[in-house]
Amino acid sequence: MTKQIIFIFALFCSIQTWANSQPEQEDTVRYTSHYVATEQVQPVYLDGVVLPVRGSGNWFVSIAGGTTAFLGTPLGCEDVFGRLKPSYSLAVGKWFTPSVGARINYSGLRFKDARLSTQDYHHIHADLLWNVFGHRYSRQEQVRWSLAPFAGVGLLHHATNGHNPFAVSYGVQGEYRISKRVSAMLELSGTTTFQDFDGYGKPNRLGDNMLSLSAGFIFHLGKVGWKRAVDATPYIRQNEWLTDYVNILSKENNHYKSRFDRDKRTLIELKKILEIEGLLDTYKHLFEDRDSSIINCGYPRNNYSGLNSLRARLKNRKWDGVSPFGRIESISDSDCLVSENRNILAADTTILMYTDNQCIGSPVYFFFALNSDRLTDASQMLNLDELARVAKKHNLCVRVTGAADSSTGTAAINDSLSVLRSGIIAAELEQRGIPADRIIKAGKGGIADHLPIEANRHTKVELYFSKTTKTGD
Template identity: 65%
Template sequence: PNRLGDHMIALTAGFTFHLGKTGWKRAVDATPYIRQNEWLVDYANLQTQRNRRYEELHDRNRRTLAELKKILEIEGLLDKYGHLINEDGIDSHQGYPRNNYSGLNSLRARLRNRHWDGISPLDSVSIGYGNTSAEYGDNGGTSEKPGKIVSGEIELIQAGNCIGSPVYFFFNLNTAHLTDASQMLNLDELARVAKKHGLSVRVTGAADSSTGTPVLNGSLSASRTDYIVAELEKRGVPTERIVKASRGGIADHVPVEANRHTKVELFFKM
């Protein structure tokens, strides 16, 4: 009442109408999902590394079995023990094995060599290329005698074929170091067989032509040859019975890593 004015109070009122859903939408916290995704990525990488290690182990075991099979073949024991290392063989739990007629073949061999005196040709006969121990008749043919090498074996020897299968030693890229130290087992067996029967050894080195220059590959293949030769000499193989060769860069095998090797072959005295 002591101030000038109309002495009235004004009030304004209104309303709001919302179409659809009302309220606040809370944002989802993505942190747990991010952490879970990171853990899954790390776990997948770990499993990949494990699979790679198992794959390398399987490949190494497979190559070891292949080399052991070659040794059994050289020793003439493949028919007897080959089923132990045969990956695709049939065991007693997978049906009936296929008959290889080993008993019948053994009987035939004994009947065919019933006059054999029990002396091994390797112990009693010195065999060389162009100078065999078989006796030739008037018609130029050969007559088989007990303890001698038959004509088919003579032709095989004269043709320059190695005894059994070649044994390969594989090397790391651009080095003269073996990919696996277990390959030394093959060197031990090769040296033992060569010394026991007085065999000659031919060592041929090679490199992968897809990497390196021709000059580098030539030097690398020679170094790999020298490495295997030195290991054979350490095991008692005489130097005069070893023939060295190198092929330089090659691309004969798949995968390319298989071309990084040194091949060892056994022969009768050359």
Template identity: 40%
Template sequence: MLITLLALSMTASAKNGLVDTLHQAPVDNPILHRLTPTFTTDYVQLGKISQHWFVGIQGGASAFIGKPLGCGDLFDRTTPSFNAYLGKWLTPNVGTRLSFQGFKYMNSELSKTSFQLVHADLMYNVANLFRRSSDNMPKWDFAPYLGAGLTHGYTDLLPDGSKERNFQFALTYGVYSRYHITPHFFLSGELGGFSTFRGFDGIGERGKLGDNMFSLSLGIGVNLGNPGCKHVIDPIPYINQNDYLLSYTEKLEKANKLLTSQHNIDRKTLDELKKILEIEGLLDKYGYLFDDSENGKNNYRGLLSLRSRMRNMNGDNHSFIPESLAETPNVLNIPIFFFFKLGKAELTDNSQLINLDELAKVAIEHQLKVHIAGAADSSTGSENINDKLSQARTRFIAKELQKRGVPTEKMKGVSLGGIKEYDNPKDNRYSKVSLYLELDEQMMNGQKTE
């Protein structure tokens, strides 16, 4: 017996070491949870050539300031202006547009003259530098721009009295902003201007820069096609999660190999111990220690030796009673358990009914009494529910034995209610059946009889 206890102690110690190894793996690490996609700030998935176009019109006021300056202040030089444009965003930050601007302006002599300007601009949306990347359409855009084009502000008179347009190079600049009412419609505003040569208004020295036009305008616009750019999902968190899972899987595989190796050692140890007990004639006494049945099931090894015990009893040999049950000498066998499904008076495995056949045969053949104790798991259900459930499980076994010919007066049942006898909750969902030579009523004290 000392050898048995020592071997079991060593096995338990080894298993605890393996469990500690498994617990080192941080199962609750947040990286194991489902990741929320995040978007990169540097990469976007560009759309088709037909996508991300926009068009708009604006109206406002413009003021001409040239060299020579001439008479009048800024308000004297202010006139209405018009602007129309067509553009495309190449990326969420960079865009380009072609714009037409024109109407009337006051030259240095405060004479109202027509002008036109056609220019191409390169825009940079600085608003994206101050917000997180997202697939949602942003409300605001703020884009400084710089460009170039052709303009003219007066008409040369030829000697024959005809007119000739005087086109000049112009440098454009400004700030363009818009606010999205919907993904496709927006309000726009612009503060800009252009600089060109002094001959723009026909007054001043030609060939030198010096004439400027400044404008402030508001308008509306429309996004054509898909208005937004799709941002690329940042792969770094997923790469990190994949690397962690690979590492964690390797740890589990190593722990599994250790457990498998220890299991094989345990099995060999138990086989050797069983041989020792069999040689010493103690296998019947301590054989239950080697019961390797699963939780919630029973292999009913006690039934296999019950008939031989009865034969020994009929031969007036009572040595079959285990020492551990010496205080209750009427008990013929270690109790047989029948396990039930959660919340039901229904066996987890109907094959258990075969063992009831054997119990019924032995009880009838030797005119034994049957004691049935039904129980429920206290970790689930209320006290009232568990009382009713344990009673139902007792009645279930009693009815099954009655079907197999055991007289009702030979059976006695008790309800244990909700119990916590075993660590595994499903091991407490049982009906326990014991056979007696004479039912010792004192054993029933404190228990509720069916």
């Protein structure tokens, strides 16, 4: 009993293990994404290179007030503090780079000369400024502090004696940026001119000096600031990579387009074969989603089968149904005339309704490439087989008419081209067993009967009864 229990337990475990090891049903189709995420290029800035926000920007106006001490030759008996007099200055300038700028400055008011008498003066000068902290703009957008030594030239004017000597200006300006538009300014400057500026001393010798200390504000006008120059190398590399990737995608697209065109032509041929064999109704569901692509085959289409049937019934509404050949034999789907436009002669009864020399059904057109006797699509040759088969079965005559496009080529070229095209189709029909005496060839030359103009480059094939056919050949 114990052995039986152990055996049953072992069997149960084996069954459970086998059940757990059964493969699950999974979909073997996997979707592969071709999306390629390009990494966002982070800006890399060139070291030490900046650009102005705009070429007309970085203008400034300054206003300052302070004190001036005149130290002339001769000096006089007063010390520096006893010579101090108030002064002011106004300036307009522009920074061309973070380090280089220029300004025009006016300053003046009063000073004490060598005899310690108070005199009025005016000083106008142009200065070149050099910001020693300008290099910081290449690493940050805003710099609070700036220190700018300057030097320049100008003219001094003594209001009492009328002297206007040449003067050299120099100094240093410190600036603290309060906001984007306003800065506080402190300036220590000096001016050197000739000794006779105050009326005392030797002419044509430098010796009179003015020392000034002033404080005020600078107002920044227009576009303010500097842009760091971006290194274009990463973007160039990314653009090269994207160009290569586009080329790869273009090649793949051309490959898939060629395969799609090949599959489309195969489907067209398959549909023709199924239509000839009478199996199109059975398998038409395979083509329902592809009808739009199958129809667009690159050359004009014929689609008059319903119209042909209606015309035949209306024209022969009094027909007694007796065939001139004796017993009327209905024909199967395989006896139908099939063309690119699905132009079908439904039965012998329909064929026999037509009178002498009247085209049975609609003409079948064969379209040619520009200025050549080459068909636009070789699959059109399939129509010739059915045309020959129906013509031989019912002893019909064939009218072959070539044409060319009158909008291109000369009249002589179009005439010869139309004859050549009709001869090509007629020769193909003869190879398929139609006697040459039942084929009538004609060339219409250049025509402009159809739109689009490409439709005029064709050969038209018509099947019809002749008198000999109806009376017996």
